[in-house]
Every structure is written in structure tokens, then in C-alpha cells.
Amino acid sequence: MPVLLKSKQGKNMKLHEYQSKTIFAKYGIPIPKGRVAATADEAKQIAEELGGRVVIKSQVLVGGRGKAGGVKVAKNADEAAELAQQILAMEIKGLPVRKVLVDEAAAIEHEIYFSITNDRAAKKPVMIASSAGGVDIEEVAATTPEKIIKVHIDPLLGLRDYQSRDIAASIDLPRELWRDFSRIASGLWQAYRDTDAELAEINPLVITKDNKLVALDGKMLIDDNALFRHPDLAEIRDVDEEAPAETEARRYGLSFIKLDGNIGCMVNGAGLAMTSMDIVKLFGGEPANFLDIGGGAGAEKVAAAMRIILSDPNVKAVLFNIFGGITRCDEVARGILTAMDEVKPNVPMVVRLVGTNAEEGRRLLDNANMITAETLADAAKKAVAAAKGN
Amino acid sequence: MSILINKDTRLLVQGITGNEGIFHTTQMVSYGTNVVAGVTPGKGGEWVLDGKVPVFDSVKLAVEATGANCSVIFVPARFAPDAMFEAADAGIPLIVCITEGIPVQDMMRVRNYIDQKNVRLVGPNCPGLLTPGESKVGIIPGDIAIPGNVGVVSRSGTLTYEVLYALKLVGMGASTCVGIGGDPINGTNFIDVLEMFEHDPLTEKVVLIGEIGGTDEDKAAEYIAANMTKPVVSFIAGQTAPPGKRMGHAGAIIEGSAGSAADKIKALEAAGVKVAKHPEEIPSLLK
Structure with missing residues (x-):
């Protein structure tokens, strides 16, 4: 089930499986031997080095890779090359596969689910484990919630050893594996904490036929707001898999999500931005995007926002709804004028400025040939009419 | 009467010499807020606003010298957690953090620490508090609201302004407006504020402005059904927001399908709350 768009959270950076597992390994979590490949030849070479059976795993930032046919087992190096070729030609949920991970195949006895994430309701990190992994x-x-073990961690104390033991016991892990499990739990906690992750997930954590614990798959989400202290992680962000406009928006600190409608929206504040979309729809229009310029945006940021909106050929009208607080309406007006000078838009624009320095902002836009509106409802109605060519 | 702040509030501004700090301190002072001190480490001994407000190196020194009983934080996200810890340690009973973009794990540490102290945190990532005609702590534009008997509580910033302004346009005023902020981990939730409004003699009606994500509105609905005698009107933003990115399996396990606007509206309506289709409809639902 999808978690809904969250206005001011949910901004995070996904890491690929191979990137997540590299981090896990750094924290002492056992992972299979293997490397990432971008071509069939590379995959073959890695398979030769590993010897024996290997798993070829597509590296795309969506779930359900296995069910889509993006994970295959090869008996030998030649078959690895063949399967890598196939998988590298695939698209999974619209994303082209650019890399595959070639891992030695594990002899799996049992699959465990193990993760740590933020529990906003409890205001604490929560460790989640289940003996029914996979x-x-x-x-x-959903069906047998008693099989899911949840242990909250005091963020000021960190994970304690007794908690790891409790989890191991609760998922019926054989006693001889408790010590190894505690090391993995401690590594997962430290990896989560040190990288400002919102999620660090091992699924499955397997018990192999020779009775060892290995993290076969890994997923991490890193809090965008914390990337200032993780320049190394910011650098490995895979921007190939997002819309170019979203990459561009992030560069300017804008929250932008492209949608399918034809009314471009530029609003300050996520709640008001969502409301502006809601009200456009209420009056019969379709928003082309969600765009929050944030608090205190200057003219440069506003100009960038406008370029991004107008780069969408579907946009038939633009609605500016700015309620000044920490954002000053005159700054926004200057940004609009700068961008209009550059982009020379040929779509109608409806502008509503209220709040801090609104009068000055309106005065600046007096000669800009824009449609003005007093209320939010009025602005939305005018934008809907403009987009329909009325 | 009002809640949280009034004309006796003695305000301290953390980050007073920054661009946002000085701009909004000027606005707060001209609104009539009693700003007694500012804090910027390394700038102690200076004065701002033409010598009207002294600057201190630490919150502790500022409290000792001025008796400040409320702090508003304007420092950048990477320093804001430290500013909240400092204010809590100095014994400030009410801390309002305006800063947006604070890492979630930092906020979990702040919140768990503050819960051990007798301190109320409002925010972060919030517009602050406004008791019209008496005091403003934060960035809510003062001229968009008039004094009155409607208590306003909101997770949003600028959307709150829309509501205050819509009320003002029809001559309705607010007792106090509380922006609790939109971050996943914050200091004060809807129920905390609803309880205060329920007990505030001047507040006769309440407006609750929520948005998609989390379960705070659902919990508020339960509280309203069980405890509120005053009428509540609501608006929930994000009714048309598309499904967003999910947080692995863990997100589904922890949050399930909770958080949609439709579910929240249903929960609120079942609790007897009138839910507006758009913010400008709120005043007519309050009549």
C-alpha cells in the first residue's frame, strides 16, 4: 500500500541495493561476495571470479524487482553473461536497468525480515523483525501481525544488547546464532544512525545451509535534510532515475512533483501548495505539478521555480499563490519578473499576493500583464478558466 | 485570555542577528511583543533594534539577565537542535522553533530529551504563535488576524494565514493561533492544543487545519468526540495529492494505509466536526 505524499517529510534519497550493502558491510554485517556490473562482459568476469552459481540482480530504485523478472540465478559465467544481457535490456516499472549486481548465490535455509525505521507516532526509531522474511x-x-516483532529504541540511549537478544529470542532464532545476530543488529543500528537513514532494511537476512547469517538484500533511505553532514552520500545519489525537472528543483531547494494536469502551480508552503491543487481540482481544473518554494525564497529561487514550471509543455496557465510570512511578496514579484524576462512565457498567469510586503509586490507586477486575484477561490477559478482558453 | 502567549510573555530570540532573526524580531516588536533579549553566540554585549534589545552569548545568560520565559528559534537547521537543547537546559518553559529542514533523527533526540523536562516545544517547521492584539511569537503576519473567540491550530504555515485572513475578512477574530508545524516529529500535537482551547474561557470555537500523512488528525478526532464541548471546524489539505513514495516494507508495516485525506475527513466528520471543502469556506461553517 502506498504511503501518501507527505508534505514536509518523505524527502529522502534512495540508495541502490549494492550501495546499501556496501554500507552494511562497513558496519560488520555479512553480505554475499559480489560486485556491480554495467555490461554483460563485466558480469561474466565477476561470475568467473566468484565461481559457481551467481545471482544477477537488477539495480533500480523500485520494489518488486524479483516479481518483474529482474533477479535471476545463473549456473555459470556464460549463463551470467546471457542473463545480465537480458536484465540490462529491461525496464522495471518504467525505469531502465543500467546496472546489475552479481552476487554469489547463497544456499538458503531460512529467510528473516529485519529493519529499522522512524516511527513518527512513537517519536522513536523502531526495529522490526520477523521470522517470516522474504x-x-x-x-x-497484514494477516499475522503477531509474527512481526517491533522494538522501539531510545534515540538518546541507542540500541542496547538486551534488546537485540530479545528480538533474536522473539523470532525463534537458534541460540547459537544470537551472538552473530546481536552484531548484525548493532551494525544495522549504527549504519542507520551514522547515515541519518529513514530506513535501513535487510530482507531477507538469511540463515544459510551451513548455519550462517547473511544479508542477501539491502535497502536504505537517507534523510535529505541531513545530507549536509554526509557529502559522500550526497555524491552517490542516482539522479538517472528521477525526472530532470525534479533534479533541477532540488538544486534550488524547491519541492517539486510533476503531475499530469495543465495548470502550473507555484505556492509557498507545502500545505498551501496542496490546498491550491485541491481547489484547482474542486473548480474543474487539473494541476500540472506540486511546487513549494519554501519559506523565505528569494528572487533567484522564484525564477528557477518558474523556469521549471514553464519547461512542461502541457502547462496552459500558471497560478501563483503567495501568502507572505517569512517569504516576502516583493521578492517573489522580482523573481517572477526576472524569469518572465528570460523565458518570455506565452501562457496566461494568475497571481495572488497576500501578506508580508504584498502591496510592494503587487505594485512591481502592475505592468506585467498578469491576471490578479483577491481570494484563493477566485485565483483558482481564474486559472481554470485561463487554462481552458476563456 | 488566550493560550500559551499573552501580553506578559517575555520573549527571547535565538539567532536574533541573522537575516530572518532580525527581520522578524522587528515585526514582532512593532506588533507589540515584549522582546526582552536575543542570543547569538559570539555577539554577546551587542544591541539590536536601535539599542532596544540586548544580545547575549547564551540562553542561560539571557534568562538570568532578563527573566525571559519564552524563546523563539530562528537559527539554521544544522544548529537548531543545539538551540532547542540549550533553551530546554536553561529552563525556558515555552520554546517555539520556526526553523525548517531539521533532520528527523535530530528531532527524535530533541523530543525524547525535552519529554524528560517540564518544557513545551512548539514546532519545528512552524509559523509560531499569535494572540491577536497581544503578542506574536514567530512569523505569522500580524495584520491578517483580529482578536476574537476562535482558536486556530494548524500543521501548516501559510495555509494557516489563509484561514486567519478569511476569518478577518468576515469580521471574525482569533483567541490564539498555534502553528504546530508539519514535521513528522514535533513538540506539540493537535490534542495538546485542543485541550488548552477547551479550557480557555475566551475560546468558543476551534478551527483545526490538518494535512495528509501521519495519524495526528485521527487521534484529534477521537479526542474531540470524547472530550470537546466546543464546536470544531476543520480543513484537510492534500485531498488530491497523488500517492507518494513509500518507505520500504517498514513504512507499510508501521503506518499501513493511514494518512489519506479521505480517511482523516471521515474520522473528523464521525466526531461531529464540520469539514470545509476549501479554506475560505471555514468562516461560514463557524457561524
Whole structure:
């Protein structure tokens, strides 16, 4: 089930499986031997080095890779090359596969689910584990919630050893594996804490036939707001898999999500931006995007926002709804004028400025040939009419 | 009467010499807020606003010298957690953090620390508090609201302004407006504020402005059904927001399908709350 767009959270950076597992390994979590490949030849070479059976795993930032046919087992190096070729030609949920991870195949005895994430309701990190790991874990959570173990961690104390032991016991892990499990739990906690992750997930954590614990798959989400202290992580962000406009927006500190409608929206504040979309729809229009310029945006940021909106050929009208607080309406007006000078837009624009320095802002836009509106409803109605060519 | 702040509030501004700090301190002082001190480490001994407000190196020194009983934080996100810890340690009973973009793990540490102290945190990532005609702590433009008997509580910033302004346009005023902020981890939730409004003699009606994500509105609905005698009107933003990115399996396990606007509206309506289709409809629902 999708978690809905969250206005001021949900801004995070996804890491690929191979990137997540590299971080896990740094924290002492056992992972299979393997490397990432961009071509069939590379995949073959890695398979030769590893010897024996290997798993070829597509590296795309969406779930359900296995079910889409993006994970395959090869018996030898030649088959690895063949399967890598196939997988590298695939698209999974619209994303082209650019890399595959070639891992030695594990002899799996049992699959465990193990993760740590932020529990906003409890205001604490929560460690989640289940002896029923694997791809159907959400089904397990929905139908047999008693099989899901949750342990909250005091963020000021960190994970304590007794908590790791409690989890191991609760998922019926054989006693001889408790010590190794505690090391993995401690590594996962430290990896989560040190990288400002919002999620660090191992699914599955397997018990192999020779009775060892190995993290076969990994997923991490890093809090965008914390990237200032993780320049190394910011650098490995894969921007190939997002819309170019979203990459551009982030560069300017704008929250932008492209939608399918034809009314471009530029608003300050996420709640008001969502409301502006809601009200456009209420009056019969379709928003082309969600765009929050944030608090205190200057003219440069506003100009960038406008370029991004107008780069969408579907946009037939633009609605500016700015309620000044920490944002000053005159700054926004200057940004609009700068961008209009550059982009020379040929779509109608409806502008509503209220709040801090609104009068000055309106005065600046007096000669800009824009449609003005007093209320939010009025602005939305005018934008809907303008987009329809009325 | 009002809640949280009034004309007796003695305000301290952390980050007073920054661009936002000085701009909004000027606005707060001209509104009539009693700003007694500012704090910027390394700038102690200076004065701002033409010598009207002294600057201190630490919150502790500022409290000792001025008796400040409320602090508003304008420092950048990377320093804001430290500013909240400092204010809590100095014994400030009410801390309002305006800063947006604070890492979630930092906020979990702040919140768990503050819960051990007798301190109320409002925010972060919020517009602050406004008791019209008496005091403003934060960035809510003063001229968009008039004194009255409607208590306003909101997770949003600028959307709150829309509501205050819509009320003012029809001559309705606010007792106090509280912006609790939109971050996943914050200091004060809807129920905290609803309880205060329920007990505030001047507040006769309440407006609750929520948005998609989390379960705060659902919990507020339960509280309203069980405890509120005063009428509540609501608006929930994000009714048309598309499904967003999910947080792995863990997100589904922890949050399930909670958080949609439709679910929240349903919960609120079941609790007897009138829910507006758009913010400018709120005043007519309050009549």
C-alpha cells in the first residue's frame, strides 16, 4: 500500500541495493561476495571470479524487482553473461536497468525480515523483525501481525544488547546464532544512525545451509535534510532515475512533483501548495505539478521555480499563490519578473499576493500583464478558466 | 485570555542577528511583543533594534539577565537542535522553533530529551504563535488576524494565514493561533492544543487545519468526540495529492494505509466536526 505524499517529510534519497550493502558491510554485517556490473562482459568476469552459481540482480530504485523478472540465478559465467544481457535490456516499472549486481548465490535455509525505521507516532526509531522474511512480508504483517516483532529504541540511549537478544529470542532464532545476530543488529543500528537513514532494511537476512547469517538484500533511505553532514552520500545519489525537472528543483531547494494536469502551480508552503491543487481540482481544473518554494525564497529561487514550471509543455496557465510570512511578496514579484524576462512565457498567469510586503509586490507586477486575484477561490477559478482558453 | 502567549510573555530570540532573526524580531516588536533579549553566540554585549534589545552569548545568560520565559528559534537547521537543547537546559518553559529542514533523527533526540523536562516545544517547521492584539511569537503576519473567540491550530504555515485572513475578512477574530508545524516529529500535537482551547474561557470555537500523512488528525478526532464541548471546524489539505513514495516494507508495516485525506475527513466528520471543502469556506461553517 502506498504511503501518501507527505508534505514536509518523505524527502529522502534512495540508495541502490549494492550501495546499501556496501554500507552494511562497513558496519560488520555479512553480505554475499559480489560486485556491480554495467555490461554483460563485466558480469561474466565477476561470475568467473566468484565461481559457481551467481545471482544477477537488477539495480533500480523500485520494489518488486524479483516479481518483474529482474533477479535471476545463473549456473555459470556464460549463463551470467546471457542473463545480465537480458536484465540490462529491461525496464522495471518504467525505469531502465543500467546496472546489475552479481552476487554469489547463497544456499538458503531460512529467510528473516529485519529493519529499522522512524516511527513518527512513537517519536522513536523502531526495529522490526520477523521470522517470516522474504517478498511477502507485508502480507505477513497484514494477516499475522503477531509474527512481526517491533522494538522501539531510545534515540538518546541507542540500541542496547538486551534488546537485540530479545528480538533474536522473539523470532525463534537458534541460540547459537544470537551472538552473530546481536552484531548484525548493532551494525544495522549504527549504519542507520551514522547515515541519518529513514530506513535501513535487510530482507531477507538469511540463515544459510551451513548455519550462517547473511544479508542477501539491502535497502536504505537517507534523510535529505541531513545530507549536509554526509557529502559522500550526497555524491552517490542516482539522479538517472528521477525526472530532470525534479533534479533541477532540488538544486534550488524547491519541492517539486510533476503531475499530469495543465495548470502550473507555484505556492509557498507545502500545505498551501496542496490546498491550491485541491481547489484547482474542486473548480474543474487539473494541476500540472506540486511546487513549494519554501519559506523565505528569494528572487533567484522564484525564477528557477518558474523556469521549471514553464519547461512542461502541457502547462496552459500558471497560478501563483503567495501568502507572505517569512517569504516576502516583493521578492517573489522580482523573481517572477526576472524569469518572465528570460523565458518570455506565452501562457496566461494568475497571481495572488497576500501578506508580508504584498502591496510592494503587487505594485512591481502592475505592468506585467498578469491576471490578479483577491481570494484563493477566485485565483483558482481564474486559472481554470485561463487554462481552458476563456 | 488566550493560550500559551499573552501580553506578559517575555520573549527571547535565538539567532536574533541573522537575516530572518532580525527581520522578524522587528515585526514582532512593532506588533507589540515584549522582546526582552536575543542570543547569538559570539555577539554577546551587542544591541539590536536601535539599542532596544540586548544580545547575549547564551540562553542561560539571557534568562538570568532578563527573566525571559519564552524563546523563539530562528537559527539554521544544522544548529537548531543545539538551540532547542540549550533553551530546554536553561529552563525556558515555552520554546517555539520556526526553523525548517531539521533532520528527523535530530528531532527524535530533541523530543525524547525535552519529554524528560517540564518544557513545551512548539514546532519545528512552524509559523509560531499569535494572540491577536497581544503578542506574536514567530512569523505569522500580524495584520491578517483580529482578536476574537476562535482558536486556530494548524500543521501548516501559510495555509494557516489563509484561514486567519478569511476569518478577518468576515469580521471574525482569533483567541490564539498555534502553528504546530508539519514535521513528522514535533513538540506539540493537535490534542495538546485542543485541550488548552477547551479550557480557555475566551475560546468558543476551534478551527483545526490538518494535512495528509501521519495519524495526528485521527487521534484529534477521537479526542474531540470524547472530550470537546466546543464546536470544531476543520480543513484537510492534500485531498488530491497523488500517492507518494513509500518507505520500504517498514513504512507499510508501521503506518499501513493511514494518512489519506479521505480517511482523516471521515474520522473528523464521525466526531461531529464540520469539514470545509476549501479554506475560505471555514468562516461560514463557524457561524
